[in-house]
Amino acid sequence: METNLITEDKQKNKLEKAFEILKTMASKPSGLIGLSIVLFHVVLALLSPYIAPYDYKAISPNTMLLAPSAEHWFGTDSLGRDVFTRTILGGRTALTVTFFGSLIALLWGGLLGIFCGLVGGKIDDVVMRVVDAFLSIPWILAMLLIVSLLGTSTEVLIPALGFFYGKGIVRVARAATHDVIAKDFIVSARARGHSNMSIIWNEIIPNVRDAILVEGAMRWSWMLLGFSSLSFLGFGVSPPTPDWGLMISNARGLMSFAYWSVIAPIVGLSSLIIGINLTADAFAKALGIDRSTKAPV
């Protein structure tokens, strides 16, 4: 109903629009909580190198498995490293890897999806078959293979994660493009003689952008979980880089008597995943996209 009413007739620039969307997202409690969590993590990740009280890789036999105290807020781990330091720096690793991973997923998934939706026909069929084939490989096995071949540096992890999480985005982008290209405004642009590039850029992208971004935001939280699982299995970033998955993995045997070394990374990881999830949902709602109708891939 409300959208039918003539809204105020001021031209908004991009910044104002983004702000508007943020405001809408924050207007519901769940969105506000999600945004705050994500913001908290991002700020912490940005500041962590400056506020970390200790050297994250300083091993010291004297401070092994200390309980939380005034010096070591979250205690120390089995090698005597400060858990607080490693937790806040671990967030930095997780966010960087998955942020750039998602970006890559968005780019290749979005572009390939738009391309497939646009050309249709045989090419589309073949590409989607291939994508489906990849989709049916258990990603974690494939990741293990890649990592064992190419090593565990972030230069390998980021594109590999981006690749695997982009597959789902291909589907969403393709479906959205399909919906759009049936519309008369595309026919109209074609009949006028616009080039394909101009049609993609001016007519299609503005109409599929939202759906793709929402999908990307959702994928981000899944990728975070995936990345941490890899680390947990020992195939993520290599020690001594501070990383939540790695921390949980190292400390899980000591949980019964040194619970502190595992609680902090677990809280960090789950809160960030929940935060991103809530944010993505609020984002979808603010853009008027109904995610419930789309099957998760």
Place this chain on the structure above:
Amino acid sequence: MNEIIESVKNLSIGFNSQKGKQISILRNVSTNIKKGETVGIVGESGSGKSTLALAMMGYIKQGLFPLKGECLFKSKDLLKMSSRQLEKIRGRKIAMIPQNAGQALTPNLKIGYQIDEALKLHTDLNKTERDKKISELLNKVRLPSPETMAFRYPHELSGGQQQRVAVAMALAGKPDLLLLDEPTTGLDVTTQAHVLELLRFIAKDTGTSMIYVSHDLGAIAQVSDRIVVMYAGEIVLEGPARKILKEPIHPYTYGLLKSIPKLSLAGLPASMPGSQPQPGSINEGCSFYDRCNLATDNCKKNSPDLEHIKELDTNVRCFNYKELINQNNNLQTSITKKSNNSEANEVLKLKDVSISYAKQKFFDQLLNKISDQNPTVKDINIDIKKGETIALVGESGSGKSTILKSIAGLLKTKDGQIKFENDRILSSDLKMRNPNDLRAIQLIFQNPDESLNPNHTVEQILSQPLKLYFNLSGEELKKNIIDLLKKVRLGEFYMSRYPRQLSGGEKQRVAVARAFAAKPDIILCDEVTSALDVSVQAAVLNLLQQLKEDLGTTYVFVSHDLAVVRAISDRVAVLYQGRLCEIGPSQNVYKFPSHPYTEVLLGAVLEPDPDIKPKLVAEDIVEEKPPEKGCSFQGRCPRKIGDICNSEIPPWQIGENGNAIRCHINIEELASLQQ
């Protein structure tokens, strides 16, 4: 006859806006439905007619709620009933027929089964009685071969037949009141006329009261005993159908009737300025004030009440209605348009054009040809003169849009040529056309919601052709956009609006402006007014005519609506199944003799006049494919003369009026048959 079945009292329905304001979309509506009576509720989209109809069966759409008033069905308030109580009434006492019956039927269940379910639910009949009842109902709604119909699936039926099934299901519970919400909108003209005829028969035969909701006064006129006219959530006029249609005493109804193109009138219908106000935007005064040419200062400040006029048996909401009494001979007038100079040169020629949707076989692909013996569109020959408006008419599926797409280069032709200016052949492939030819031919589509990119502002939409064809930028671009907006009577401030912030008519104006931005020679209009409200349609037609007279543009105007075509076109081509039946100057095509198909189409037109009933000469069957040989209309022709119609393509004959007809019946004989 005087027993009141349902009575609506002071009903207001509204919603809460995001800013927490209460906005009403129905305001203080009161009306009575008597036993055996058919009441037509008419209004533009957004006038609240569906909300009212739904409330009359105790249903309030989600997000809305009743603000005050009641809906008394047999003296019990439906709006206060529990859902259990309502279930007992719906289907049994009050039944509803939706706009799109095809979607309301369950696709994977046979027709007979679905009617049986309705019978089980609403009656206490046993199995054999129900079976008897099913065939009785199928007979009553006049479905062809009712015996086999019960065993068919919904998708095996045409739109008109599905609508009949919906009527049969609604009648299953022997309701006292039947609610019909736009039941014929979207059906073909001939089908529409048949369904309306059926409804009228059923109302008489069963004595059921009906509420018929529609935006189409032509359809309302065919079925209603009484008419309620809604505007901006209020009843503005209510009375006996004949009075409302022949002597409307409310300025809105008067204007509405004048804005409907009529078969009997050449020339354009008068248009009403502006559009219906949005809910919540009316604060004080008469809601029609902005568009009313009888408005006075009093109307601006005070809202008129619904006043009962005893001698006319009419309720009217207007301070100045007296001025309209005895004004009504004016209804039968129209705006004469400048006729086109018939000496002008031909600008576009279609020569033996055939178009096929058949997929190319592998070999044909190699040879780059299409070998379809029975293409969708075949042998079209039309020469179009510069500055003329040529209309293509026919029911849906007759190939009108297909031909337009080919002219625009969006669809390859199978055979034949499209020639532009001085007999230069235009490639049927868009990519092979030069930019100037692309610019010269522009398209306007039916539905501006689909043809305008929802993510672009009006400025962006209009700048596309200007940038593409004329390389404009900066101040010059802006100046051109403002000029274009002015041409379609929109102000400069529309530039920053998005399509969703515009009304239907405004959107279509933007689409018109976009087409004219290219300074085209030819504009292809595909049902450009079908998605618009009548009062807005008239305005768009007038705008198109004005622009054409100013700029000398040529229009190819596609429509299924013969009255609209009559109003705007200089020449008409009638199509059936992708084949031409008749072509000629429009004043002559509307005179006899006509091709039998034209006769059928003309007979089915619904006029907003209770005295003009449609003539139903042909069956409303839908043919899937054109016949392989012979006359394209053989399957439905009421005047078919025999085998020759099935085997030989009829010759062209030219009548003394100058219209060419393709039929085996001699044209003079046709003339005497149609006397």
